[in-house]
Amino acid sequence: MRIDDFKLECYFGKYEFSAPYLLAQSDCESMSARELLAMEPGAEEEYLNQNLGYTETWGDPELRDLIAGLYRNMERENILVFHGAQEAIFAYMNVMLEPGDHMIAMYPNYQSAYEVARSVPDCGLSMWRLHDDGNGWSIDFDELESLIRPETKLIAVNSPNNPTGFTFTNDQMSRLIEICGKHDLYLFSDEVYKGLELDGEPREWAADQYGKAVSLGVMSKAYGLAGIRVGWTASQDRELLDKLVRFKHYMSICDSGPSEFLAKAALKHGDELLERNRSIIRENIKTADAFFARHPEVFEVKTMECGPVAFHKLKLDMPVSEFCRLAVEKKGVLLLSGDVYEADGPYFRMGYGRKAMGEGLAKLEEFLNEEFRL
Ligand SMILES: Cc1ncc(COP(=O)(O)O)c(C=O)c1O
Incomplete structure (x- = not known):
């Protein structure tokens, strides 16, 4: 590649x-690490006593439960833990995209969300652009529909968006899901900044609402714990998660035990x-x-x-x-x-x-x- x-x-x-x-x-x-562990009584001692062997490829079971608890419709089996969000994006795009496919990416976006498509021979890529409307950034759903082709397989969005700070309202997310459903498209929803919305309206995760969606989450951004490198995909599509885990076998194999421990402590105080x-x-x-x-x-x-x-x-x-x-x-x-x-x-x-x-x-x-x- x-x-x-x-x-x-x-x-x-x-x-x-x-x-x-x-x-x-x-x-x-x-x-x-000391500050974080101090938030959870007894955690520091437990952290020091942990075993440093391999961990489960799917992620620590208790961590997966805690992550599932962030969603309305997810259980442990719907969560696959990755070494940061980046690994999850790379795995997803590699597993999904084949020659002849077409994908649409919200733009601007984190480069890996569309760069893998560019690296797959004969894979089409269209950008669904955010527009500068003077005061801020906006998006046009009619434009999205005009980009869909018969060979379109998936849409990759990043909302809350890096770098613009644009965020779908819950109504806009419903509209996106309606469009994906109408055209039977997969949806890769990078939601790594979720939790930092400034208007006080909690946003729904895509994976809770649509069977062909994957929601991407991570400890790096909103929680401020980038160095522990713990990210995850959540999806109702267990077959797809199974493909992702088999790709992960060729990357990190499993995550770092100390990092998973710290992620659990953080999510208990999320x-x-x-x-x-x-x-x-x-x-x-x-x-x-x-x-x-x-x-x-x-x-x-x-x-x-x-x-x-x-x-x-x-x-x-x-x-x-x-x-x-x-x-x-x-x-x-x-x-x-x-x-x-x-x-x-x-x-x-x-x-x-x-x-x-x-x-x-x-x-x-x-x-x-x-x-x-x-
Ligand atoms: C939108 C978006 N997705 C994914 C990532 C990757 O996150 P991580 O560093 O946790 O792998 C980033 C990092 O900047 C990002 O901005």
Whole structure:
């Protein structure tokens, strides 16, 4: 298999662990293992005493129960645990796509959601684009229907969306499912940011509502535990999960026991962790809005419906990739240029999930003053 570079990961590989001011991150503030274990009485001792042998390929049974508990219609058997969300996307696309198929991907999207399709010979790919409507991002369902062909096999969506912060309402999700049902399509629903919606309306998971849907979840984003690398697929389609597990045998085989232990501790306190991260995002929105209000000639701000990312527009007369390069090289402020998403405008991603966002914005302001006299 030949597959193109993952542009975002290549860019982050260069700066993520050297730039001191991270303003582009898509995960929420993390914590130490000790802090997490302290939330659950007796957990630290149990963690230290655990056996470090192989674990079950499907995932720790208690962890699968806890994940199933996040859904309305899922049981342990409907959950397959993966080494992060990335492994699950790669497995799903490999298992599903064959030469001659066609898939539709919401766009922009996490690159692996559509790059595997590009690597399968004679596999068609169409993008269902989010549109910049001035204040924020929106999507058109008539456009989606116009992209469906007789050979279309699946639709891959990412809502809440990275990088735009766009989120389906529950009515929009129902409309999507109705369209998939009408055309008998599979639905891959990447919901890794679920739980960070800012309008207070809890969103339904796709897999609860549609038999041919897979919902993708992870501990990395909304829970802020990216380093434990625990993700999962949930689906009513047990045959499909069975195909995925057989693909997983060729990848990680099974997940890390210590990570699964930490994921269980986190999910037992999931609501608390989500509220903690939503409140960091709300505070950061206030700080960022004040920053943007001081620089209306530089940025066109897009509303985010869900944390922790937004995709704003640069108004300066220069390539956005150059603006981002200068910011990181001169001031150590990491922003993510929309180029990595092949965006059709001068957009850049900003992350609102980290506590130190204010310091990063102060450095960015310094950069604007020194570099552009703004
Ligand atoms: C939309 C989306 N899906 C999947 C992933 C992969 O998540 P993980 O790092 O947990 O594998 C990311 C990471 O940025 C993402 O933004």
